[in-house]
Amino acid sequence: MKLVSIDHSGFPAAAILRHGEDGTDELLPLHISPADSDDLVPISMRDLLDDWEHWKDELQRRVATSTPDAWVPASSRALVAAVPEPRTFVCVGLNYHDHAEETGAELPVAPIVFAKHPASVVGPDADIPLPPESDEVDYEVELAVVIGKRVHRATREDALDAVAGYTIVNDVSARDWQRRTSQWMTSKSFPGFGPVGPALVTADEFDLASGRRVQLRLNGETMQDSTTDQLIFGVADLIVHLSSVWPLEPGDLIATGTPGGVGFTREPAVFLAPGDVVEAEIEGIGTLRNTVVAAPATQQQQFETTRSA
Incomplete structure (x- = not known):
């Protein structure tokens, strides 16, 4: 699986990247829903890596259960560094x-x-x-x-x-x-x-x-x-x-x-x-x-x- 970081109003949000059926690249932005809210909140690559044991399986589930309208054209988002904030x-x-x-x-x-x-x-x-x-x-x-x-x-x-x-x-x-x-x-x-x-x-x-x-x-x-x-x-x-x-x-x-x-x-x-x-x-x-x-x-x-x- 390929993961990228995209510019989400200045926040480096994580997304899954794949080659779509139409021959173009597409993205599945990753979000979480806080326990006290129904709002979806973008998460970063750091968030994924901090809890990688959970996310490495969750990412597979997200792809398997995603609907076509959840994916957006890769050309519609600007990429930032894949790991924008390395600890070291x-x-x-x-x-x-x-x-x-x-x-x-x-x-x-x-x-x-x-x-x-x-x-x-x-x-x-x-x-x-x-x-x-x-x-x-x-x-x-x-x-x-x-x-x-x-x-x-x-x-x-x-x-x-x-x-x-x-x-x-x-x-x-x-x-x-x-x-x-x-x-x-x-x-x-x-x-x-x-x-x-x-x-x-x-x-x-x-x-x-x-x-x-x-x-x-x-x-x-x-x-x-x-x-x-x-x-x-x-x-x-x-x-x-x-x-x-x-x-x-x-x-x-x-x-x-x-x-x-x-x-x-x-x-x-x-x-x-x-x-x-x-x-x-x-x-x-x-x-x-x-x-x-x-x-x-x-x-x-x-x-x-x-x-x-």
């Missing part, structure tokens, strides 16, 4: 064999873990603003794990039980900032540097055993093209490792690393520029599309421009 946004560096090879780095003996600020999260079709502080902004398509069950010190046997589903992350990175220190969070956390979506595919419908194709296109040109078979540390490995340090909670997002083909390793290097269209695609999930724009003027710049006019 954890990333893993150097986790594809082909990416390690292109950088000339030795394979890590343990996952390289860093954080991305949740404030960087944006959704499908949102802009990626280029910050004036960086001249070397790069793309990174990544498979992301969405946690739906609290887990601490997981074993390999129960690690995957904590997974609600999977989505796509573009781990946009300011490479010049990344080289400044050994800590990468600042280089990864500018506004718009965390596109997430377009959908969350539930774990029961996303089998990683056979490998999934992972691609990124820049202005239509394929820049990254690999499969999840290239992962150095798999999903279960990452959950075991991370949960050995802190409890993973529902709503946590784990970006599992990027394959080869990133911009800074190319000759000459390729960095994002205003007007670029970036499409991150993973087989079985969809395509996360964003446009690169120049950073908006600061409030001070706007004031000075207005005063001089």
Whole structure:
């Protein structure tokens, strides 16, 4: 099943996405009815994930009992980030064999873990603003794990039980900032540097055993093209490792690393520029599309421009 978050008058409401019988995509918005009211109240992806043991079965029931008029055209709603408010946004560096090879780095003996600020999260079709502080902004398509069950010190046997589903992350990175220190969070956390979506595919419908194709296109040109078979540390490995340090909670997002083909390793290097269209695609999930724009003027710049006019 595919789940999305849609803009409901500014609220990130959860909905089920499916391909309709007429060949177009359609949505089933999800609501609850409070005990003291007959009104229907939209619920968020966070609401679903906080009670995932209930909702993973309830979602199936909602689809089975839905009437045709309950579904609306997907084109009638704007998508926001599939997981718009992750509790934590954890990333893993150097986790594809082909990416390690292109950088000339030795394979890590343990996952390289860093954080991305949740404030960087944006959704499908949102802009990626280029910050004036960086001249070397790069793309990174990544498979992301969405946690739906609290887990601490997981074993390999129960690690995957904590997974609600999977989505796509573009781990946009300011490479010049990344080289400044050994800590990468600042280089990864500018506004718009965390596109997430377009959908969350539930774990029961996303089998990683056979490998999934992972691609990124820049202005239509394929820049990254690999499969999840290239992962150095798999999903279960990452959950075991991370949960050995802190409890993973529902709503946590784990970006599992990027394959080869990133911009800074190319000759000459390729960095994002205003007007670029970036499409991150993973087989079985969809395509996360964003446009690169120049950073908006600061409030001070706007004031000075207005005063001089």
